[in-house]
Amino acid sequence: MTSRSGRGLEKRKFKAPHLSKYSTSELKRSFVKRDRAIKIIKEMSEFLRILDLRESAILKTMIVRFAIESVEASHGSLIVYDPEKNKLRYQDTYVYDSDNKIILDPVVFESYSNIGEVEVEVGEGVAGEAYIKGIPILVEDIERSHYKKPIIGDLMKIDIGSVIAMPLKINNEVSAIFEITNSKSKLSFTQDDLETITIIANFTSTILENANLFLWAIHDSITGLYNNHYFFKELGDEIIRSQRYGRYFSLVMFDIDDFKNINDTYGHSNGDRALQMLSDCILKTIRKDIDIACRYGGDEFIIMLPNTNSESALKVCERLLNTVRSMKIECSDGRYFFMTLSMGISEYPKDGEESYFLFNHADEAMYYSKRMGKNRISLYQPEFSKLE
Template structure:
């Protein structure tokens, strides 16, 4: 009788374990299904990062999460969230690879768990992260092109094996979308300047004009030309000229609205900026800010300061034109006024 009872209890325990395993598997499949639906058709890998972070904080019941990518032996925080709300990081926070939990995870290519950050040699305290109590760092690598670490902070209960497994599951699924988004970005980005290519600019300008027409809003366009660039190239050489193109591109990026305005290399030394929901007054403010930033830039060739100036022409839909080609022409003509 006792043997039968023990056998029955053993069968019940095994059945419970099987049921728990099935529940866990159903949860994982359900999570992956939702994740795939949200990741489908995303073309910006930073948006993919945001989706991953949202699911990491929810699945691991953590307060915060962030993603860092490696650049010049530093880890740069590119996206972060706090209880499902995304935190704007500008300029990006930077962390040295040495003596950090994230750096250790990346170098050893394995997950690092810090359960008591205050006493850990792997966690370096900064004035902005005194809230950190425990952290899970999971490294990732996308075709050797994007390397980094996902950090999940302050789980409400102690970390366990399931947390790391479910986090890894989410990240692995997200990496496929990151790879696809990165490949798309490479196809539409100018290799030298990092700005969008001419073809993508034309597509987006048509889209923004159509959107402005539908919602009865305005969209402005700025055309930028580097003054006397041919003479500059002839005098200092094409390599120095390429440096100037990169500098102008960086100044453009730093002085427009991130994830709203669209900056492109129009061709040669010409650049273009599409400014959605911006009237002619707003476009002139942006143009003046760009001119001033360019004039103040301390560019030197062989130790001697060389002035770099730009000309900017702006036009606004529907004030100056109603078709993309006419809006470009209006801005281009304004360059020489």
């Protein structure tokens, strides 16, 4: 006679139907792959920790590489939406080569001098549907599906077998698509792979949302230039660096001549347009990722030029002034106007070793330009401080 405890044990016999489907080699491969994915995600976390939040473009590119490596995919692409053409554009494409290295795909760049020329229609293929629906899509066998093969496979002359298309969302809006592909010679992607890519995409979305908040907090809303809070932090840091390494740098302060008259005559919307066009000129004139431009307030601007003496800064200002005063600002009613600048330059440490003196001396040089008739540039001189 079987005891109650014996019957209970029989009912609680261990069963693992979800494991019985797999062979030992398949299970081993699955565990190895999962361990690899966890390692890659940890590496990605470390990368994100040290990343400058202003470098969102670098982040998106690097995340594609992490995604490819985490699931050992053959290829991966970052696809972005082009609002002007209403199409999806391949921004970057990478290949996981025979040496297990992630490289920019050379075949694509032989066919297209610019990877941005590779486009697909919104809604077309796996990536297009993932963009429209805003959901991840796993296709284990593209030939047996209703989807069109990714165009990147034709360009690389690779027979693509399996595809994962993962939307990258920022504030619940799709900003890009990760398209991860495997050739037919490799195993198809699995649900585990999809979960891994989903973790990476969600992690990235959170970082990009934080980056957008950070960028919003340090930029002026009208011009897109840095605001004065961020500028003066950078100015303080530059003084410390210049003291440490014995370097110099220049500050340029300027405003638009008679800007109040522009607003009164042509309206504030056209005044804002003038500010935006000026900021575009500034960004085209200064060195990207080196010089820092700020809208200080109203129509006043400041530029910091690291490792630049006042004579070199004067040449930069001359280029900017010549560009701005030849620029025609057209109004919606057919009217137009021109603008000029009054500019002043101070140099560290010659004109001051503290931010207060550098700023005030650049400001005094700017007002000297105004006294001398506007539409000009002045290098700070000690006698400017004595002028009323």
